[in-house]
Amino acid sequence: MSSFERRALTLLGIRTHFHEFSLRLKVAITQLPLVISVFIALPLVAAGSPETFGEPAFRLGLGLLAVATAASLAIPWDRLFVPAYWLIPLLDFGVICLLYTGGRDSVTGLSLLCVLPVFWLAWSGAAPWLAGLLSFAGTVLVVWTPLIIAGQTELRDLAAPMLIPFIMLAIFGTVAIVERDTVEQQKQLRAAKVELQESLLESRRSSALLSAVLDTVDVGVLALDRHGEIILMNNPQVINHELTLPVGTTSFVEETLEIFGLDRRRSCHRTPVRPSAPCGVIPSPTTWCGWVP
Secondary structure (H helix, E strand, O other): OOOHHHHHHOOOOOOOHHHHHHHHHHHHHHHHHHHHHHHHHHHHHHHHHHHHHOOHHHHHHHHHHHHHHHHHHHHOOOOOOOOOOHHHHHHHHHHHHHHHHHHHHOOOOHHHHHHHHHHHHHHHHOOOOHHHHHHHHHHHHHHHHHHOOOOOOHHHHOOOOOOOHHHHHHHHHHHHHHHHHHHHHHHHHHHHHHHHHHHHHHHHHHHHHHHHHHOOOOOOOOEEOOOOEEEOOHHHHHHHHHHHOOOOOOOOOOOHHHHOEEEEEEEOOOOOOOOOHHHHOOOOOEEEEEEOO
């Protein structure tokens, strides 16, 4: 989850990762930006042109927004075919169309709300060509409806707002490309995760097999890393090490181990753990482990 996504969900009181939600909750959460945007626009309409609330189209748009929002939460989208939730962004185009028709003279930029359902359709990743066509057609419906109602159907009148649909189409293409790349990255991450888990499991099996083999050997076996630190001991070697521990200690510190020469009195510093021979050649002295009173 990105920091922006985390902050946005936290602002809404949501602390769970977005991908962990059911499809119904995902659809409902995706509807929230339009709801919030409209609620922000309402005080602006009230301050600039209160009579807009009396416009039938504007009031119908608010009602349709309530219906679409309720449907986004109430309908079990998980049980329907995959692009069924497209119904909500398509209804959102109708909401924006009605709000723009009734309030375009009150609040500048209501048509820009089209970016929200366009983004939604693009990010869904389903049938991108059809989604792009619906995004373009929905935006055209929004910007042309007030003109057609007003009788402004000449070519120059209809061509004037056409930049907005093409901008929305460009936004759709950009979001669709990013969405496809994100999906591919997620697939690669999942494949890498599966491969890593398989490698880890195989490594554990190999380690368990090696430990089982070493434990069957009668002599002590000790493995060191390049720094001389112990990385592996079989059971006989563990017993040998325990014999060399001073009384009252449990740490296998090489300098404190009670390892003696054949006279059982003189400490032996040339041990297999800390060899004194050059070039990594390990001598094989005979030693006595443990204190002899």
